[in-house]
Amino acid sequence: MAQPLKVYNTLTRQKELFEPINPPYVGLYVCGPTVYNFVHLGNVRTFLTFDTLFRYLTHIGYKVRYVRNITDVGHLVGDGDDGEDKIGRMAKLEKIEPMEVVQRYTNDFRAVMATFNILPPSIEPTATGHMVEQIDAVRSLIGKGLAYESNGSVYFDIARYNAQGGSYGKLSGRVLDDLLNETRDLDGQAEKRNPLDFALWKKAAPEHLMRWPSPWSNGFPGWHLECTCMSTKYLGKQFDIHGGGMDLKFPHHECELAQGQSIYGEEPVRYWLHSNMLTVNGQKMSKSLGNSFLPHELFTGSHHLLEQAYSPMTVRFFMLQSHYRSTLDFSNEALKAAQKGYRRLANGLRIIKSLEYTPAEGVAADEKKQQEVRKAVDDFYAALNDDLNTAVGIAQLFSLLKYINMLNLNQIQAAALGEEVFGLLKDSFIRFTENILGLKEEKTDTSAVLDGMLTLYREYKEQKQYDKVDQIRSYFKAQSLVIKDMKHRIDWAYEE
């Protein structure tokens, strides 16, 4: 591809040139949500990061298959491998079917993603939809001697894995001995040979709602297994990019890597990408800390820490203004600044879409301005190529914006840029903003404007200025709306 994209690979801890296994195809897997509750803004940041990657890869010509799963079973509450299933617990609390819990929060998740203009993935597989694959994977691991059954549950044998050349801990940078020494005493360790061993299959307790038959017990799969099975099923036993939040690096991704390596005998993922956390007053936003913001609290401004409402695109812009590997602190002041910045860009978008190139006699091309436009465009690509540095990319948009505004106010002539550079400016600004960064115009509710028009209509009518009255009627008519003069009130209606 034309653009030399570099990404920071957690596995090697350095930026590497991105080279797909089978260009132009790219396989991208991202760990999706566990649908037992509403997604909060911290979750949104991660999906936004990989949405940007998906958009950029597509933009620079790759054919991307983007797989993002829905975890609908197996993710346990609390520490250790013996907690309750998160979804099962919620189902009991609300006295509904687990699958109702799953459906409700999946719907919410998809709606929230759409609100933020986060594109749907190519495939959105669920864990419960891949039970056969997961059971097969467990069988395969037992067959290779890398997993063992204990009291109806099956665990991954880390000691054996390492003895056979694996290096558990290499992704998250952990030393096995340290991990062993620091392991906390958790319940349910008795079944394991080694406290670090993690569950591949769990035998269901009698009160457990979600259960499937397997050769070992009626039970359910371990949390890490689904991602291994679904990523490899749709992307191959080795695929290009695996993404997720930093907090999934250990143990989740470490376990995924070990499983994939064990089952298929090769490094499952070429590039591991991790996005950093969203913080509130310097602390990670998380449900357990009680400092999380739900999207609707933001849109309505109803959260107690917010002074006003903020729109989805404001938040998207806000998040893109930082680099995905840095923590980002969420605050009123920062959001207000983002709101203004986003609106300036949105205005620029409106303007440039309406501008056409017009040649002008006697206006010479201004080489310096042409150079500046070309440089901003080049620098935008350079920024995105440098590990998706959207913050620097946005800075380039503002330098293009300056030219758009000057053109709009006739402070410079389009001819000064020349047709080619004008076209570059227009195409680039629109493509960068809308297609790559996913920032779109937010239409405002115009009903108050209609009410204002009706007020003018009434005044003109009282003044018997019927030409104005007819004019206003024609504006409404053009939108298939009619004005209805009633005895005590004037209102508009849809034309029937």
Next chain:
RNA sequence: GGUCCUGUGGCCGAGUGGCUAGGCAGAGGUCUGCAAAACCUUUUACAGCGGUUCGAAUCCGCUCGGGACCUCCA
């Protein structure tokens, strides 16, 4: 305790050896019925101390502060 990240101007936030990041806010100007917008100019930086270097916000060391992970987490 272990591993790792981090400290940039009023706020947010890029930048990792020499080159104006950017946005918001502040100041002045151009324009303007008023206002807004836009454009131009501009003020406030690299936690502290020491070292390496011709040169350090950037590399190294120490000190202080903040944070993440160490089987809940995006």
